[in-house]
Amino acid sequence: MATSAHTEVPGGGKPQFPPFNKDTFASQLVWLAITFVLLYLLMSRLALPRVGGIIAARSGQIADDLAEAQRLKEETETAIAAYDKTMADARANAQAIAAKTRDKLMAEAEERRKSVEGRLNQKLEEAEKTIAATKAAAMSNVAGIATEAASSIVERLIGTAPAEKVVADAVADSLKR
Amino acid sequence: MADPIQQFEIKKFVTLGHIGGHEIAFTNSALFMVIAVATISLLMLGTTGRRALVPGRMQSLAELSYEFVADTLKSSAGTEGMKFFPFVFTLFMFILTVNMIGLIPGTFTVTSHIVVTAVLALLVFFTVIIYGVYKNGFRFLKLFVPSGIPIYILPLIVFIEVLSFLSRPISHSVRLFANMLAGHITLKVFAGFVTMLGGMGVFGWLGATLPLALTVGLTALEFLVAFLQAYVFTILTCIYLNDALHPGH
Numbered sequence: 145m146a147t148s149a150h151t152e153v154p155g156g157g158k159p160q161f162p163p164f165n166k167d168t169f170a171s172q173l174v175w176l177a178i179t180f181v182l183l184y185l186l187m188s189r190l191a192l193p194r195v196g197g198i199i200a201a202r203s204g205q206i207a208d209d210l211a212e213a214q215r216l217k218e219e220t221e222t223a224i225a226a227y228d229k230t231m232a233d234a235r236a237n238a239q240a241i242a243a244k245t246r247d248k249l250m251a252e253a254e255e256r257r258k259s260v261e262g263r264l265n266q267k268l269e270e271a272e273k274t275i276a277a278t279k280a281a282a283m284s285n286v287a288g289i290a291t292e293a294a295s296s297i298v299e300r301l302i303g304t305a306p307a308e309k310v311v312a313d314a315v316a317d318s319l320k321r
Numbered sequence: 322m323a324d325p326i327q328q329f330e331i332k333k334f335v336t337l338g339h340i341g342g343h344e345i346a347f348t349n350s351a352l353f354m355v356i357a358v359a360t361i362s363l364l365m366l367g368t369t370g371r372r373a374l375v376p377g378r379m380q381s382l383a384e385l386s387y388e389f390v391a392d393t394l395k396s397s398a399g400t401e402g403m404k405f406f407p408f409v410f411t412l413f414m415f416i417l418t419v420n421m422i423g424l425i426p427g428t429f430t431v432t433s434h435i436v437v438t439a440v441l442a443l444l445v446f447f448t449v450i451i452y453g454v455y456k457n458g459f460r461f462l463k464l465f466v467p468s469g470i471p472i473y474i475l476p477l478i479v480f481i482e483v484l485s486f487l488s489r490p491i492s493h494s495v496r497l498f499a500n501m502l503a504g505h506i507t508l509k510v511f512a513g514f515v516t517m518l519g520g521m522g523v524f525g526w527l528g529a530t531l532p533l534a535l536t537v538g539l540t541a542l543e544f545l546v547a548f549l550q551a552y553v554f555t556i557l558t559c560i561y562l563n564d565a566l567h568p569g570h
Contacts, residue, residue: 162329163434163502168350170343172331172436175351180441183358183415188407191365195387198372198380205374 290315325509329433329502349429350437357418357431365414386414390555397559401566408448409562412441413555420501420547424540432550433501435494442494445558453565463569493557500550504543511536 162168291312299305333346364386368379376384390410394402416432423430431437453461465482466475511532518529 168331169436171346171348172350174345175354176437179354179358184411186362187411194369
């Protein structure tokens with residue numbers, strides 16, 4: 145190899161084109177091997193796992209954060225739905241209670257009205273009976289008073305008391321008219 | 322005018338010994354390989370020590386590199402290709418870093434030497450062959466027999482497929498090497514014009530503005546090329562690895 149390096153130089157004294165100078169090849173190859181293998185080991189053992197880990201950790205963190213945000217959003221939605229449901233239930237409950245109370249009060253009022261009415265009717269009936277009785281009594285009194293008055297009037301006019309029966313008949317007769 | 326080839330010279334710092342008659346030395350090339358390894362390690366390890374959930378600028382850069390290479394590999398070789406992720410990542414970061422460091426004036430570009438790019442390309446080539454045969458066995462040869470080809474042109478197709486497969490390490494390595502070499506020579510030539518014309522008085526100064534502007538533009542272009550060639554090398558590696566994982570496509 146060393147001999148061919150000498151023969152290739154054209155014109156003898158002129159320096160060889162450096163990239164084709166075979167004398168330097170061995171050094172370049174040795175150092176290329178050393179540095180390339182060293183770099184390969186540094187990259188594959190240390191640098192790339194570390195950088196890859198950083199990138200993976202970041203994308204993992206982003207995915208986790210997004211999942212967490214999604215979870216919180218769902219939680220919020222659940223809470224809102226629960227709140228809405230509670231509100232609707234409470235409203236329905238309130239309406240039910242109001243309706244029940246109203247019905248109960250109306251029923252009580254109705255009952256009281258009926259009992260009051262019943263009592264009033266009873267009193268009315270009693271009053272009517274009393275009136276009828278009083279009326280009958282009064283009527284009988286009227287007949288007695290009218291008969292006495294008629295007897296007295298006739299006695300004064302004619303001087304003699306008429307027969308009680310005749311006067312009573314006449315009074316009854318005129319009362320009927 | 323400075324010799325534009327001079328920048329590619331390997332300078333010996335210390336001779337360390339001999340292996341089979343070949344001198345092993347710590348050279349400027351070795352120095353920049355070590356600097357590249359140190360730079361990448363500092364970026365990937367030094368900035369990620371805090372494992373911050375919200376990354377700082379440098380940690381962002383480390384994560385960006387990780388995800389960029391991972392996406393490139395996944396899109397061409399699928400999820401199964403991720404077992405080669407450390408290899409592909411090392412390859413990309415190494416080439417990118419030596420290319421970028423090489424653009425700093427006065428430094429040395431490791432990838433401007435064919436022997437370096439050839440070794441990297443052959444590393445990929447043999448990884449594909451060994452893993453392809455290990456995983457698929459005899460079915461790995463389906464790589465050379467595309468389906469749905471009429472039988473009478475099949476021998477020709479197989480011949481072309483084998484030839485293109487065997488020429489892969491050549492194109493793979495020469496592309497990176499030649500781009501780095503040509504870019505740096507062009508930069509040096511135009512920069513050389515600036516100094517040459519600058520030494521010729523007032524009219525020279527006026528004349529030097531054009532190559533100066535070109536040098537500035539070319540430097541920007543070379544930064545693009547430095548990244549692009551590292552990316553091209555990486556994506557070709559991914560495509561070749563995909564062949565090892567899924568032959569017969």
